[in-house]
Amino acid sequence: MAILYHHPFCPHSRFIRLSMAEMGMECDLLEERPWERREGFLLLNPAGTTPVLVEEQMSAVPGATVIAEWLDETRGLALGDRRLLPESPQARVEVRRLVNWFGRKFAEEVSEPLVSEKIYKRFMRAEHGGSSPDAAAIRAAKSNIRYHLKYIGYLIRQRNWLAGPSLTYADLCAAAHISAVDYMGDVPWDEDEHAREWYARVKSRPGFRTLMTDRVPGMQPSPVYADLDF
Amino acid sequence: MAILYHHPFCPHSRFIRLSMAEMGMECDLLEERPWERREGFLLLNPAGTTPVLVEEQMSAVPGATVIAEWLDETRGLALGDRRLLPESPQARVEVRRLVNWFGRKFAEEVSEPLVSEKIYKRFMRAEHGGSSPDAAAIRAAKSNIRYHLKYIGYLIRQRNWLAGPSLTYADLCAAAHISAVDYMGDVPWDEDEHAREWYARVKSRPGFRTLMTDRVPGMQPSPVYADLDF
Structure with missing residues (x-):
């Protein structure tokens, strides 16, 4: 399965999580703390930023916009009129x-x-x-x-x-x-x-559901955060 | 002819000027001072940044990466093996x-x-x-x-x-x-x-030639700037 290196509150990572959910794509989420500049992570993305997508047999796809274009190029056509980057x-x-x-x-x-x-x-x-x-x-x-x-x-x-x-x-x-x-x-x-x-x-x-369960230890979400009728 | 709103020393604009030259595309260059936030320019690009490409009969294409993707989608295939965004x-x-x-x-x-x-x-x-x-x-x-x-x-x-x-x-x-x-x-x-x-x-x-003739009034370019054997 694909692996997404992300941080639960990195907004760029959240964009890709939502996009993959819309496409029905599952992935393993691995939490990365980009500020720690972990060596193994820098090998995947020398810029040291989240998110990074790694699919089997593939080199890493680093950066939210690069991942979004990649997902469209490899899965977009199959989505038909639910494609997230339109045809024209x-x-x-x-x-x-x-x-x-x-x-x-x-x-x-x-x-x-x-x-x-x-x-x-x-x-x-x-x-x-x-x-x-x-x-x-x-x-x-x-x-x-x-x-x-x-x-x-x-x-x-x-x-x-x-x-x-x-x-x-x-x-x-x-x-x-x-x-x-x-x-x-x-x-x-x-x-x-x-x-x-x-x-x-x-x-x-549906992709929002998993985002809504993320928590910062010691910091409660605002009352409207997971409320659909905020 | 297409119009490129740019600033001669905006590096993002220079990227698009080089790309259009590689594609053999001509355009009129209109100098914009983005910090002045000219109203007519903000209508083309609400973000107020250069470059913006306007082609005939088309709405504006704002931002260097958006323009680069647009140029590839509308001209890329015709470039064959000189395409600037490869096939795969x-x-x-x-x-x-x-x-x-x-x-x-x-x-x-x-x-x-x-x-x-x-x-x-x-x-x-x-x-x-x-x-x-x-x-x-x-x-x-x-x-x-x-x-x-x-x-x-x-x-x-x-x-x-x-x-x-x-x-x-x-x-x-x-x-x-x-x-x-x-x-x-x-x-x-x-x-x-x-x-x-x-x-x-x-x-x-060849696209570099016109860049090399740009001058900042009152500021000489460094001696190596236009030198091909620097």
């Missing part, structure tokens, strides 16, 4: 644009600082960069998330799903990043009702 | 991994800080974030570039081009980012002779 090049542009938006821009401005400061730092020793959470970084991220929710709401007022008429990687990527933040209770759901309605729909996909 | 899914994984390496990691650690601090800031007014260059950021970037050159050298000792036997997006992306840094004279070419030999090969591609 123009529709693919919009999906990839939004995967970049959430996987890079939202990640840099919101999910990576929050996950690093509030979750990863609990487990990082000083020699791996551990320190107390940076309150200014947390404050900035919690402010930035508001305009991203508005942007989701803006898109959803025009379309059924983020990138168009059907569920795509764009929805799964955005929801994955938001889900990690939602665990900490840092998503201001009153900001945009369309964004909230869209997230409720993505959250009810 | 496994070979594509390696090209995309390295495009991520240079387009994200190298960008964050080296080319973006150097271009921002030493070039963009010359033209940024205070209200757009202009200030004097950050000496610590410049120093860190100039230190970081060394291990990237070693990594290029490591790959080139095993392969003809960065991602395998033929020229791919990986080479063009890496060379594009390095070229912007080389203008400023900040590439320590004595670090790795294999990296230097590889760059000399990429630099002799």
